[in-house]
Amino acid sequence: MNILAVGSVALDTIEAPGGRVEEELGGSVTYFSLAASLFAPVAVVAVVGDDFPEEAAQMFFDRGVDCAGLERRSGRTFRWCGRYEGDVNVAITESTELGVFADFSPVIPEAYRDHPFVALGNVDPLMQLAVLEQLRKPTFVAVDTMNYWIDCQRDDVEEVIKRADVLTVNDAEAKMLGGEVNLIRAMARLLELGPRYVLAKKGEHGAILMARDFEFVLPAFPVREVADPTGAGDSFAGGFLGYLAESEDVSPANLCRAVAYGAAVASFAVEGLGTSGLAGLTRRDVDERLQRLGDMTRF
Amino acid sequence: MNILAVGSVALDTIEAPGGRVEEELGGSVTYFSLAASLFAPVAVVAVVGDDFPEEAAQMFFDRGVDCAGLERRSGRTFRWCGRYEGDVNVAITESTELGVFADFSPVIPEAYRDHPFVALGNVDPLMQLAVLEQLRKPTFVAVDTMNYWIDCQRDDVEEVIKRADVLTVNDAEAKMLGGEVNLIRAMARLLELGPRYVLAKKGEHGAILMARDFEFVLPAFPVREVADPTGAGDSFAGGFLGYLAESEDVSPANLCRAVAYGAAVASFAVEGLGTSGLAGLTRRDVDERLQRLGDMTRF
Numbered sequence: 001m002n003i004l005a006v007g008s009v010a011l012d013t014i015e016a017p018g019g020r021v022e023e024e025l026g027g028s029v030t031y032f033s034l035a036a037s038l039f040a041p042v043a044v045v046a047v048v049g050d051d052f053p054e055e056a057a058q059m060f061f062d063r064g065v066d067c068a069g070l071e072r073r074s075g076r077t078f079r080w081c082g083r084y085e086g087d088v089n090v091a092i093t094e095s096t097e098l099g100v101f102a103d104f105s106p107v108i109p110e111a112y113r114d115h116p117f118v119a120l121g122n123v124d125p126l127m128q129l130a131v132l133e134q135l136r137k138p139t140f141v142a143v144d145t146m147n148y149w150i151d152c153q154r155d156d157v158e159e160v161i162k163r164a165d166v167l168t169v170n171d172a173e174a175k176m177l178g179g180e181v182n183l184i185r186a187m188a189r190l191l192e193l194g195p196r197y198v199l200a201k202k203g204e205h206g207a208i209l210m211a212r213d214f215e216f217v218l219p220a221f222p223v224r225e226v227a228d229p230t231g232a233g234d235s236f237a238g239g240f241l242g243y244l245a246e247s248e249d250v251s252p253a254n255l256c257r258a259v260a261y262g263a264a265v266a267s268f269a270v271e272g273l274g275t276s277g278l279a280g281l282t283r284r285d286v287d288e289r290l291q292r293l294g295d296m297t298r299f
Numbered sequence: 300m301n302i303l304a305v306g307s308v309a310l311d312t313i314e315a316p317g318g319r320v321e322e323e324l325g326g327s328v329t330y331f332s333l334a335a336s337l338f339a340p341v342a343v344v345a346v347v348g349d350d351f352p353e354e355a356a357q358m359f360f361d362r363g364v365d366c367a368g369l370e371r372r373s374g375r376t377f378r379w380c381g382r383y384e385g386d387v388n389v390a391i392t393e394s395t396e397l398g399v400f401a402d403f404s405p406v407i408p409e410a411y412r413d414h415p416f417v418a419l420g421n422v423d424p425l426m427q428l429a430v431l432e433q434l435r436k437p438t439f440v441a442v443d444t445m446n447y448w449i450d451c452q453r454d455d456v457e458e459v460i461k462r463a464d465v466l467t468v469n470d471a472e473a474k475m476l477g478g479e480v481n482l483i484r485a486m487a488r489l490l491e492l493g494p495r496y497v498l499a500k501k502g503e504h505g506a507i508l509m510a511r512d513f514e515f516v517l518p519a520f521p522v523r524e525v526a527d528p529t530g531a532g533d534s535f536a537g538g539f540l541g542y543l544a545e546s547e548d549v550s551p552a553n554l555c556r557a558v559a560y561g562a563a564v565a566s567f568a569v570e571g572l573g574t575s576g577l578a579g580l581t582r583r584d585v586d587e588r589l590q591r592l593g594d595m596t597r598f
Binding site: 086088181182183184185188202204205206208214215216217218219220221222223224225226256257259260293294296297298299 | 385387480481482483484487501503504505507513514515516517518519520521522523524525555556558559592593595596597598
């Protein structure tokens with residue numbers, strides 16, 4: 001089944017343990033779609049400036065990502081510049097330049113409005129709501145958010161979450177949004193806001209999926225060389241939703257399996273600088289790693 | 300099969316999310332033996348002062364822990380005073396008073412020298428070596444250590460590790476001792492020092508067991524109310540070694556199952572202040588939680 005993904009496409013400059021990239025393809029919807037397209041067809045809605053290099057879009061084409069919704073506007077592309085030190089779980093943002101992303105108001109092409117699986121990346125919650133208004137009865141909506149929006153527009157964030165099937169956040173965001181220092185209790189609070197599931201991504205410590213009547217806990221695949229954690233969470237979400245769309249099954253048991261697919265894809269994402277960990281990846285690689293993760297967690 | 304446990308018995312004063320305890324029974328060998336005795340007979344070798352309250356020892360008797368090796372000397376019992384703030388994964392030590400523990404030189408009673416399972420708590424590595432000298436061909440030796448000894452007596456620590464079947468450390472200690480910021484790589488380095496297994500305990504993030512030819516990763520049981528994390532790691536080690544001693548099976552597959560038992564016991568330990576989380580615990584409670592952890596991690 002088809003996936004619609006809305007979020008940011010960026011040009012990233014990153015200093016990571018594995019080296020440095022300068023103004024290379026990044027952004028939440030980029031990592032998400034490169035991951036999800038291993039499983040199912042993905043259509044992207046995002047905006048870039050007229051400085052966006054043609055070669056940067058090649059990676060989308062190579063993966064068969066539908067870019068008809070990738071709007072090109074006059075101005076500069078969103079840029080993010082960050083680095084990692086010591087604890088690679090925390091990115092230090094050096095600069096953010098919104099460019100054309102600042103007043104992006106996503107228009108969902110008619111052909112995408114029936115896409116059953118939807119991923120709303122961590123953009124302005126009002127933008128996320130505006131996207132939902134344009135859709136016709138999606139089967140499964142995944143919503144991401146981040147500290148900035150939780151701080152500045154909590155009410156809007158809560159309104160989007162209410163309409164989500166799954167809220168995907170990292171552990172710090174879950175604690176902040178749930179107002180609890182204990183992650184499990186924070187997730188339980190987030191469920192009260194209305195989503196059917198909360199998926200907390202904990203980086204090297206794995207992930208937790210919670211519904212009102214069950215919890216699923218999964219460690220991360222043990223990675224020895226983290227080259228660059230940028231995009232790991234979005235890659236996780238891409239593997240998760242991609243597998244759900246491919247299997248056309250949103251039962252609780254299949255959601256757990258989808259979390260494991262998310263973990264498998266994310267483990268590849270962090271092994272390469274920028275998007276390179278996802279670039280050459282095949283579905284077969286992912287299946288092998290999923291199998292290994294299954295073997296490593298069985299007792 | 301019998302377990303011999305050597306380590307510290309202390310009087311702890313703790314400020315934790317669940318409340319405050321003052322001069323109550325604590326110490327590494329206390330938590331270890333209360334956990335391990337759910338599975339197999341445990342004999343303790345430790346030292347207390349003549350101020351050690353009779354009631355404090357009652358908990359050992361209630362669990363059938365053999366305290367013939369609990370030496371009582373003139374002087375004050377080891378005292379630890381600590382608290383937790385925000386991130387309950389990190390204890391803030393306010394004071395440590397070694398008392399009679401300062402010149403403890405453990406003599407292993409003749410009756411214990413053939414005990415097949417041995418746990419050496421995080422005491423002076425020279426003391427750990429002196430214990431090993433007194434034993435006759437133990438089947439399985441678990442060694443713990445801590446940052447203080449790694450800093451001050453690294454060579455001695457390495458000498459003990461070489462002779463261990465499993466080194467049980469927390470993630471920070473593993474990184475420090477292995478000299479790597481990546482935990483998986485740090486564990487691989489620790490294996491090079493000679494132990495057959497390295498078990499890294501990651502608190503709320505679970506645990507990793509590594510041998511030269513396999514890795515086992517396990518998330519923690521999701522606990523909603525962490526009353527007091529004191530002793531969680533020792534309780535984990537107690538559940539782990541206790542199950543191995545009970546099942547008389549140190550195959551890799553059974554070690555993985557033992558890690559899960561460690562996680563189950565530790566999850567109870569943190570739910571109560573001081574040792575209270577372990578006090579009323581039954582083997583049946585642990586089995587139920589193990590079952591739930593198994594269900595929660597299957598995909």
